[in-house]
Amino acid sequence: MATDIARIKAALLTQHIETPSWAYGNSGTRFKVFARPGVPRTPQEKIADAAQVHRYTGIAPSVALHIPWDRVDDYGALAAYAAGHGLRIGAINANVFQDDDYMLGSVTNPDPAVRRKALDHLLECVDIMDATGSRDLKLWFADGTNYPGQDDVRARQDRLAEALAAVYGRLGGDQRMLLEYKLFEPAFYTTDVPDWGTAYAHCLKLGPKAQVVVDTGHHAPGTNIEFIVALLLREGRLGGFDFNSRFYADDDLMVGAADPFQLFRIMHEVVRGGGLDPAAGVAFMLDQCHNVEPKIPGQIRSVLNVQQATVKALLVDADALRAAQQSGDVLGANAVLMDAYDTDVRPLLADLRAEMGLDPDPMAAYAASGYAEKIETERVGGAQAGWGA
Amino acid sequence: MATDIARIKAALLTQHIETPSWAYGNSGTRFKVFARPGVPRTPQEKIADAAQVHRYTGIAPSVALHIPWDRVDDYGALAAYAAGHGLRIGAINANVFQDDDYMLGSVTNPDPAVRRKALDHLLECVDIMDATGSRDLKLWFADGTNYPGQDDVRARQDRLAEALAAVYGRLGGDQRMLLEYKLFEPAFYTTDVPDWGTAYAHCLKLGPKAQVVVDTGHHAPGTNIEFIVALLLREGRLGGFDFNSRFYADDDLMVGAADPFQLFRIMHEVVRGGGLDPAAGVAFMLDQCHNVEPKIPGQIRSVLNVQQATVKALLVDADALRAAQQSGDVLGANAVLMDAYDTDVRPLLADLRAEMGLDPDPMAAYAASGYAEKIETERVGGAQAGWGA
Amino acid sequence: MATDIARIKAALLTQHIETPSWAYGNSGTRFKVFARPGVPRTPQEKIADAAQVHRYTGIAPSVALHIPWDRVDDYGALAAYAAGHGLRIGAINANVFQDDDYMLGSVTNPDPAVRRKALDHLLECVDIMDATGSRDLKLWFADGTNYPGQDDVRARQDRLAEALAAVYGRLGGDQRMLLEYKLFEPAFYTTDVPDWGTAYAHCLKLGPKAQVVVDTGHHAPGTNIEFIVALLLREGRLGGFDFNSRFYADDDLMVGAADPFQLFRIMHEVVRGGGLDPAAGVAFMLDQCHNVEPKIPGQIRSVLNVQQATVKALLVDADALRAAQQSGDVLGANAVLMDAYDTDVRPLLADLRAEMGLDPDPMAAYAASGYAEKIETERVGGAQAGWGA
Amino acid sequence: MATDIARIKAALLTQHIETPSWAYGNSGTRFKVFARPGVPRTPQEKIADAAQVHRYTGIAPSVALHIPWDRVDDYGALAAYAAGHGLRIGAINANVFQDDDYMLGSVTNPDPAVRRKALDHLLECVDIMDATGSRDLKLWFADGTNYPGQDDVRARQDRLAEALAAVYGRLGGDQRMLLEYKLFEPAFYTTDVPDWGTAYAHCLKLGPKAQVVVDTGHHAPGTNIEFIVALLLREGRLGGFDFNSRFYADDDLMVGAADPFQLFRIMHEVVRGGGLDPAAGVAFMLDQCHNVEPKIPGQIRSVLNVQQATVKALLVDADALRAAQQSGDVLGANAVLMDAYDTDVRPLLADLRAEMGLDPDPMAAYAASGYAEKIETERVGGAQAGWGA
DSSP states (O other): OHHHHHHHHHHHHHOOEEEEGGGGSBOBOSSOBOOOTTOOSSHHHHHHHHHHHHHHHSOOOEEEEEETTTOOSOHHHHHHHHHHTTOEEEEEEEOOSSSGGGGGOSTTOSSHHHHHHHHHHHHHHHHHHHHHTOOEEEEOOOOEESSTTSSOHHHHHHHHHHHHHHHHHHOOTTOEEEEEOOSSSSOSSEESSOSHHHHHHHHHHHOTTEEEEEETTOSOTTOOHHHHHHHHHHHTOEEEEEEOBOSSSSOOBOTTSSOHHHHHHHHHHHHHTTTTSGGGOOEEEEOOOOSSSOHHHHHHHHHHHHHHHHHHHHHSOHHHHHHHHHTTOHHHHHHHHHHHHHSOOHHHHHHHHHHTTSOSOHHHHHHHHTHHHHHHHHOOSSOOOBSOO | OHHHHHHHHHHHHHOOEEEEGGGGSBOBOSSOBOOOTTOOSSHHHHHHHHHHHHHHHSOOOEEEEEETTTOOSOHHHHHHHHHHTTOEEEEEEEOOSSSGGGGGOSTTOSSHHHHHHHHHHHHHHHHHHHHHTOOEEEEOOOOEESSTTSSOHHHHHHHHHHHHHHHHHHOOTTOEEEEEOOSSSSOSSEESSOSHHHHHHHHHHHOTTEEEEEETTOSOTTOOHHHHHHHHHHHTOEEEEEEOBOSSSSOOBOTTSSOHHHHHHHHHHHHHTTTTSGGGOOEEEEOOOOSSSOHHHHHHHHHHHHHHHHHHHHHSOHHHHHHHHHTTOHHHHHHHHHHHHHSOOHHHHHHHHHHTTSOSOHHHHHHHHTHHHHHHHHOOSSOOOBSOO | OHHHHHHHHHHHHTOOEEEEGGGGSBOBOSSOBOOOTTOOSSHHHHHHHHHHHHHHHSOOOEEEEEETTTOOSOHHHHHHHHHHTTOEEEEEEEOOSSSGGGGGOSTTOSSHHHHHHHHHHHHHHHHHHHHHTOOEEEEOOOOEESSTTSSOHHHHHHHHHHHHHHHHHHOOTTOEEEEEOOSSSSOSSEESSOSHHHHHHHHHHHOTTEEEEEETTOSOTTOOHHHHHHHHHHHTOEEEEEEOBOSSSSOOBOTTSSOHHHHHHHHHHHHHTTTTSGGGOOEEEEOOOOSSSOHHHHHHHHHHHHHHHHHHHHHSOHHHHHHHHHTTOHHHHHHHHHHHHHSOOHHHHHHHHHHTTSOSOHHHHHHHHTHHHHHHHHOOSSOOOBSOO | OHHHHHHHHHHHHHOOEEEEGGGGSBOBOSSOBOOOTTOOSSHHHHHHHHHHHHHHHSOOOEEEEEETTTOOSOHHHHHHHHHHTTOEEEEEEEOOSSSGGGGGOSTTOSSHHHHHHHHHHHHHHHHHHHHHTOOEEEEOOOOEESSTTSSOHHHHHHHHHHHHHHHHHHOOTTOEEEEEOOSSSSOSSEESSOSHHHHHHHHHHHOTTEEEEEETTOSOTTOOHHHHHHHHHHHTOEEEEEEOBOSSSSOOBOTTSSOHHHHHHHHHHHHHTTTTSGGGOOEEEEOOOOSSSOHHHHHHHHHHHHHHHHHHHHHSOHHHHHHHHHTTOHHHHHHHHHHHHHSOOHHHHHHHHHHTTSOSOHHHHHHHHTHHHHHHHHOOSSOOOBSOO
């Protein structure tokens, strides 16, 4: 048992959870974006906030950028700035949905000039990867249609394939393309990459550096997400996660807040499929917005939630599970899983943090640090960052 | 048969479809609001646009206002302006979701000062009804919570009931309160009025002037909307519709665009339950946004879609239907309904328009009118209207 | 804290969870019902099995009957038989869906002769209540239609109201009618009691002895069940629960198996709304089928799952929660709830069982008892019970 | 225009719609299977009924078999019997879900002996294809799990892949394997082939004779089925359809009954993607059950509904549509589609039937034929066919 705990702690230390720069800015719904005091005005301030999350959790050493929201003149300098805060630059997220030209699509637009503009932006993102040392280009397309007949579904796939091929060809040897899918929104009738199958089919044709990203909020009701995770791991095509949670649509709530048991089941499949091994290349990223709660504590809590689900998954007695499964013992196999889930892992995680030289209670430690009050005082004037238009 | 057609045409002439002022402004999703040339800058320009819809359809003689988006100094003058364009002011829509104070709710907010502010706004809306001669106060609350535990579900109902009672007490003798429900968004975990049952329970306690509004886009997947319509008509509590359509969430697409058969079934229950009789007081209102299509033609098409579904519902052979239902003839009863639905009613509607002195093809007539080009030229400068924050 | 634990244990001892006689029979899907050795052939054998669940959990002292599946000549004798096994007869469940006459409905059938037959069955169930001392008549209607137009939605409501009124008038002073709703299945287009609003509207008209039953598996995707629970408690109309769980449709899985966090949130609203007080009259009933797992252990596990969620709900620090809610501390309020949920309550429950003179591990104790082997040996020949046609 | 009509009629004549033998037997839900007079007792009687559908529609010249439901001693004789009725044998449907051994899965069962038994059944189905001249083996697996942990998700994929490969290797040169997917039911937690992506991934590895079948009732809410159709046609992997319709789950209602506009959009993508060309190999099959309506008229109506959607899709003005799409005219492009949909195509289809020497009104002609009365009189005694266990 002592060995087990040591093994589990060692495994936990290999897991890194990336926070997104946009989580630190203002966000909201189409109805209203609520402004918060202390919200960053610059990419640098976002990085400083992300560093706080790493400081108290010890497992969030990278921050994802979003272009053009995080556009700067000197990306090398930005990476150095991050390094000075103990962080590295994570995935580069392309944005081809917030220009009036993209009303009817970006890389799938019927107008070739718009497609060219969108492709140029994607290629610019690879330049930024070169400059920042980022490994992953994360692609999410808002492209789709709102009305039946609005555009040709199949022609849009052809255009998408052409753009992806051009970007893939531009990738360096250690760089990857992570293709994300989403059921709906902002497109309402068709979405050009609506499900894992579509993303997978494109990745297959592109090559091994193209991988699928599972955003936990992007599925139809009733979809078994952990099944998809298991399948993509089996196919060697799980590039990573965009973690968040939802009750109904793509609500971008804190991961684990809506259905902690689902998050545990997902992490169980990750562990089962070898996805926790850093060599598997699975990127654990958050993609959330904090509309009504403060942003930095919201990120800390989210990182802790992923870690909590991971340790519960590591606690599953794999031998007992396999034995029960093999013998057709439905209740017994389920009980093995539930035993791990029902365990209160907070003491174990507090121990681990103490061993890492961290405060056992990251939420309390951050609250006591005075950082929130400091940025509220200092960050006055300027335009607050937001992921909205 | 000739008599039937005459009866149907007479019934159609009693149906008025109200367009919303906000449909003429810019709108979009949380990802992006796309700007359009020619979009109104003032409530007056919105009314002028609404008048175009009535001009070509002949059945859209009122326009709903949204406060504060349509706030003016002199509401009597605004009503006169509308009258000068052949329109009257329809429902007054309260907005208690776009102020930073409302982040955690308006009338259900835990803070009594915020609740008071929200209530004052609702009462102001009744003042505007007095000044404009509007009959209906339409209430939709964005109130709810994003996280389990965030607030006390039951206390919020108490606060809601208190505010509704205060507003109800302020209504004049001919004024009504229309209470709308919505499954989710912008609140993600609980919504304080999430379903027709909640709206109905509150209306029952308030009195006969409180009625439920069915927004066709506000239900969970799999919900049978026409059943709710039939039930509310049976209870005498169907105040009206907010028409739109959707494929997944509250997409605000043109009514009838996503599922024209559903719209027909809804209108069938309206006809069956006596809701087409003006004495029933059912308000047929559009509540849509045109994100990627032009606004005025989008409204014209929507009005025509409701009319088309209505005429099909009127074509149902009620005697044959009843006979088949009574005899347990499942296929026969279904066939009676489908016969009406499968009929091409466009010739009948073109005839009706000719008799009304209108162009038989409203979409073509509007396109040929030059109005779109005119407003694109004239409406330069100023701030375009939009329903977003 | 010691006081708290004592209070919690006392509260837990007042909670009784009723198991359904049909859970002990064979069940399945429309595709296949799998037969199990040892399954009961008679109502008496079902009661004997239910007694096992009470024996090991100590909190399941009643068993619900289903008529006609549990039809016997002498109901008084059956109640005495149950008493001899330490049980009382719980709710009487009417069944008006398994006769060829009911193909197009029972109490809502267009044919008055079929309606009369169905009503007679409901009245027979009240006779059985009289004979067995049962308090609750549980009504679930499979009635509805499969195709648009098949029957008149509104007329079916009239017929339903008429039947309910006749049954209500027959109830004794201490008897109640529990009306259940269900979104869909076996009817596919309309269901005559599809949602809590419809059940509530009928109960209101009937009187205080008519109460709504929440079956946790009977809602549309995205429905917030705990909100409905809170609302019905506020209205004094929550008659009880039919517990089970599901991933997609009405899957009748073990309660708490699909979403234990949801079950906790439901129990939190029960506790918050005073529903755990026996005086509130909330019946905690299981309504499940065990298709691929053994039946008695499936019931034991389900009872334990409800108890586990209840104790977690009792652990919520109500004062801290209220304070955080009042101050608008979104993350703090959520954390209070999650602290209770994340607690491992198995030791506390093991203690409680020891104090009750029970084995701390009911699943293991039942497995070791030899009862399963005994019934497999003894129950040979005869027709196994099943809830199917 | 005359040319267009001629072209459309010619295209319609190439479309064959296959009816399933099980549609003629009794069916129902897990709650009840209602018995009907006149229902077939043998495969031969089912074929005779299927011949009626072809007789009145002229476009249903084949009938699918279901093994073991349609097991006979001499399949060659059965094919000859069908030929004598003007029919050929269509797809062979394997059934590995109705044996007690399959409780925990068939080809994915943890027990290798059960897997072997299931595989043997699949290979037997290929033997039957050889004997009957059938081209297509349709595989739908009920395999999955009900509870988290019950079995190893990934290992089940390995077992599935192994079985599929064995069957694929046994196929003759002109034979195909059609792999069907289904979101849920009868498995409730995981389904081993839950979506098109999973089916597609397996087909890719097997080879060109493995194709995906789209059952229109097997998707999560909000899924855009026509998008999947367009995608699979683009990939050359659309093997065919199992047509039916539903409001909520896999309801097996008559195709086009729940959402005729969706069926039209599906057929629009079929036409757009070349799937109507017989060379494309897309099999148009019905997979429905008639629970509350008579079976033969239910099939006739379903065949007509597919034909009606097809002719509307053929009426779409492809040039006008492309022009509107290319110019970004959202409303215009949508209007082109709606113009075709709003057309009353019943006169055109009546003409076509007259030209084919058929009665213009197949439903009325069948009703007048006396066949229903005849089989009710003749088919007395014996065991009625049913798709249930």
